[in-house]
Each structure stands twice: as C-alpha cells, then as structure tokens.
Amino acid sequence: MKLLTIEELSLHFGGVTALCNVSLQVNKGEILAIIGPNGAGKTSLLNCISGLYRPSAGRIIFQGRDITRLPPHRRAQLGISRTFQNIELFKHLSVLDNIMLGRHVHMRAGVLSGGLYWGLAQREEVAHRRRVEEIIDFLEIESVRQKPVGMLAYGLQKRVELGRALALEPELLLLDEPMAGMNAEEKEDMARFILDIAEEWGTTMILIEHDMGVVMDISDRVVVFDFGRKIAEGVPAEVQANPRVIEAYLGQQMGVER
Numbered sequence: 001m002k003l004l005t006i007e008e009l010s011l012h013f014g015g016v017t018a019l020c021n022v023s024l025q026v027n028k029g030e031i032l033a034i035i036g037p038n039g040a041g042k043t044s045l046l047n048c049i050s051g052l053y054r055p056s057a058g059r060i061i062f063q064g065r066d067i068t069r070l071p072p073h074r075r076a077q078l079g080i081s082r083t084f085q086n087i088e089l090f091k092h093l094s095v096l097d098n099i100m101l102g103r104h105v106h107m108r109a110g111v112l113s114g115g116l117y118w119g120l121a122q123r124e125e126v127a128h129r130r131r132v133e134e135i136i137d138f139l140e141i142e143s144v145r146q147k148p149v150g151m152l153a154y155g156l157q158k159r160v161e162l163g164r165a166l167a168l169e170p171e172l173l174l175l176d177e178p179m180a181g182m183n184a185e186e187k188e189d190m191a192r193f194i195l196d197i198a199e200e201w202g203t204t205m206i207l208i209e210h211d212m213g214v215v216m217d218i219s220d221r222v223v224v225f226d227f228g229r230k231i232a233e234g235v236p237a238e239v240q241a242n243p244r245v246i247e248a249y250l251g252q253q254m255g256v257e258r
C-alpha cells in the first residue's frame with residue numbers, strides 16, 4: 001500500500017536545479033534509503049516532503065491527500081515528522097523537555113484553556129508525559145532524562161532528536177543522516193533503534209545515509225540521486241550492482257575518481 005507518492009517534483013534555486021522531475025513512491029511500513037553524492041538533492045527532497053521547501057513543480061501525495069501546498073505544521077499534524085542533518089534541539093533544556101516539545105501537535109489545551117480548565121490540561125500533561133517516558137525507555141536514555149541536552153555526547157544527542165521526532169507518533173519519519181559523525185558502536189545502536197521503530201510501531205521511514213554498510217543492512221529499498229535526478233531504485237543488492245550507481249556514487253565512495 002502506498003503511503004507517499006512524489007509526482008514529477010522539481011525544485012530550483014535561481015540557476016541551480018536541486019531536484020529535476022523526481023517521481024517515487026513509498027510503501028507503508030518500509031524503510032527507504034536515499035543515497036547519492038553531495039549536492040545530489042537528497043536533503044532538498046526531504047525538505048519538500050516536510051514542507052520546508054516549496055517545489056517549483058510537481059505534487060506530493062500523502063495518504064491519498066495532496067499536501068504540496070500545506071505548511072510544515074499541517075504536515076506534522078497529518079503525521080510527518082523529521083530529524084535534521086545538524087541536530088536541532090534546545091541545548092539548555094533537559095532531554096525530557098526536548099522530547100516533550102515533540103508532543104505539541106497532540107496538545108489540545110492551550111495556555112488560555114489550560115488556565116480555564118486546569119483539570120483537562122493536567123490530565124493531558126500526564127498522558128503526554130507517560131508517552132514521552134515510554135520513548136525515553138525505548139531509546140535507553142533513562143539515565144540522562146533530566147540532563148540538559150547540550151551536556152550529552154553527540155551520539156546521545158542524535159538519539160534525543162530521534163526521540164523528539166518519535167514523540168509526534170509519526171506515520172512517516174524522515175531521517176536526514178541519523179548516523180553522521182557517529183562511531184561504529186553508536187551507528188550500530190542507531191540502526192537497531194530504526195529497525196525496532198519499524199517493527200514495534202510500523203512507522204514508515206525515509207532515511208538519507210552515506211554509510212553503504214548501514215544502507216544495505218537496514219533498508220528495504222534504495223533510491224539513488226545524482227544532480228537532482230533519480231538515477232536508480234531497487235532492493236539494496238540490485239542498486240549496489242547497478243553500473244550507473246557505481247559510476248555516480250559507489251565508485252567515488254570506494255576511492256575511484258569520477
């Protein structure tokens with residue numbers, strides 16, 4: 001079953017073509033990896049899906065609904081959540097509070113109604129906290145839950161960012177290089193969490209990743225970008241053996257000049 005359909009998407013920045021006529025489909029429950037050289041358009045695609053960028057042409061259909069013109073917060077309400085290439089957290093706030101912020105789309109009691117109907121606001125707060133605690137347990141960060149995020153090691157901060165994105169209870173989770181800058185052990189942990197999210201919650205994920213070992217291990221399908229165009233897609237083994245992909249990207253990764 002299709003969760004997301006991208007139809008002939010293009011995105012231009014002045015004379016730069018970030019995306020050119022890209023079409024792809026994402027099935028419900030799958031882990032789709034996006035790979036390609038630097039500047040290929042991978043982050044631009046995620047930005048178009050989350051609503052940060054408005055495409056120059058094309059359509060984005062999520063759960064049968066055209067979301068191309070919806071602002072980011074409406075897409076979040078529909079169940080699209082993301083992490084960023086560079087960690088976007090409030091460094092001085094605790095792990096718990098940062099993840100709690102990810103619940104905002106589910107909060108009904110605003111400041112005013114919270115004051116008027118204190119009971120409702122309090123009940124809501126308790127329910128949200130319970131959910132956040134579950135996520136903290138799931139990500140195995142109980143021991144640092146009260147610590148300011150800025151004090152944590154980089155790998156743990158990345159995990160907190162994943163927690164904030166999960167707090168939205170997304171249908172579709174967009175992960176922009178979730179393992180960038182991590183050591184082997186941290187990468188292994190992150191890979192395990194991604195697989196567990198898919199298994200426990202059935203969350204569909206699109207992930208940008210440069211580490212081919214990780215891509216091969218955890219993704220159901222791989223889409224390859226080069227110069228803003230989709231140049232290949234398929235199951236990991238298929239893509240890895242594709243001569244065009246080897247020329248554009250994998251050869252480069254293995255130290256072969258383009």
Ligand SMILES: Nc1ncnc2c1ncn2[C@@H]1O[C@H](COP(=O)(O)OP(=O)(O)OP(=O)(O)O)[C@@H](O)[C@H]1O
Nearest residue numbers: 013016017018036037038039040041042043044045
């Ligand atoms: N906000 C922007 N303004 C101008 N140009 C941009 C902007 N965002 C992206 N681009 C350009 O669009 C092209 C695609 O960039 P994008 O960041 O999507 O590539 P990428 O595949 O994610 O690269 P990387 O692996 O380095 O993150 C690049 O040429 C980039 O310079």
